[in-house]
Amino acid sequence: MNITLLEAELRRDEGTKYSPYIDSTGNQTIGVGRNMKANPIPKDWTFPLTDAQVNQLLAEDIQTACASLDRFLPWATAR
Template sequence: MAQMNIENLTSELIVDEALKLKPYHCTAGKLTIGIGRNLEDVGISTDEARYLLKNDIDRVCAQLDAALPWWRTMSERRQRVLANMCFNMGIGNSTRGLLSFRNTLASMQRGDYRAAARGMRDSSWAKQVGARAERLAKMMEEG
């Protein structure tokens, strides 16, 4: 029995299915991504989800490095708070996302973590995410 050449099959499937980096509906109407991955029927594995998460965390940290270079001077726990918030709402700009928290971020930068936690709790974001915001505000406050 001949062994199938996986590299050749991979090349053929890329030609036949195409590489799509954003979700689309295939000819059967199924939500699909990548090289023919049927998300509705197959989904993704735990390993694939963790791989995506690692890449997303790397992207978030790079965004924070670029936008808020001082964030790495905070304690590791407070860095996790900022990364968690950025992951949740995106880095954004002055009107949306993490960067819209101008006063809260300024409090963090000057080391006034109580004021930063208060700003987090008083935001519309906190109303949307509830317990997550309270947990993160407490982490920010206590370091």
């Protein structure tokens, strides 16, 4: 999997927001499409987020999604 390409596509499709906003489904969201209710950010972070914080959240989200794929659909990431 090309993580760099995946990140670029997510940023293109989701956009990058440094302050919370309500997405099209009514969820409070931040960064690159991160649902703050399902995946809260650290309590000591303030807004607007920094580039480093947004990058950290995106990396965590990608890692979580890939781990779920490996667990539930192992053939999807077979090498």
